Amino acid sequence: MLKVGLTGGIACGKSFVGEALQSFGCLLIQADELGHAVLRRGGEAYAEVVREFGGAILAEDGEIDRRQLAALVFGNPERLERLNALVHPAVIRREEEEVAGYAESDPQGIAVVEAAILIETGSYKRFDRLILVTCTEEQQVERAMRREGASESDVRARISRQMPLAEKRKYADFVIDTSGEKQDTLRQTREVYEVLKQYAVRRVES
DSSP: OEEEEEEESTTSSHHHHHHHHHHHTOEEEEHHHHHHHHHSTTSTTHHHHHHHHOGGGBOTTSSBOHHHHHHHHTTOHHHHHHHHHHHHHHHHHHHHHHHHHHHHHOTTOEEEEEOTTTTTTTGGGGSSEEEEEEOOHHHHHHHHHHHHOOOHHHHHHHHHTSOOHHHHGGGOSEEEEOSSOHHHHHHHHHHHHHHHHHHHHHHHHO
8 A cells, every 4th residue: 555645834725735635545544633632621632722721712612722722832833843743643543554554455555644844843754655635825825815814924924934845846756737727637647646555556566
């Protein structure tokens, strides 16, 4: 089985590419969804995060208000690093459990993990191949503002805190450019999938 990382900057189109790969037959694991799960009441990271950041991050129903939590760590690298240290191990455990189960059922399968900061955290080293999704910064800003209702200054501030896409290219085995039409993105994604499929088959045969 082949384990593939899928990453990119804010609003570059990671989810679109991930869903396309899923439609071609890959297992898609979205790290954001796992992150939400471990932060819910009863989740592996819930108690420690509440202990670390205080009751002010809790909504009326006792769940963690992720917007409030994000506001506390935004622009504060030390607090963000602490939050990641509490959340990421639990996310990785869940991810590895899903991948292991999939490997047993489909030895020639391709498991794709979509996550924003695979390179920054060094997690990219856990993958057999790495796909980077890119577009222009102006498209990132436009898409994020449209999707999230965020202000331009907020989006640009978030982009400035991420590793530049040009730097991320050095780590990628494949680059998918989503700056054109969706059909062009799907064409590129299909081409990458066909190559990955060959890798996965050769891996089992060797």
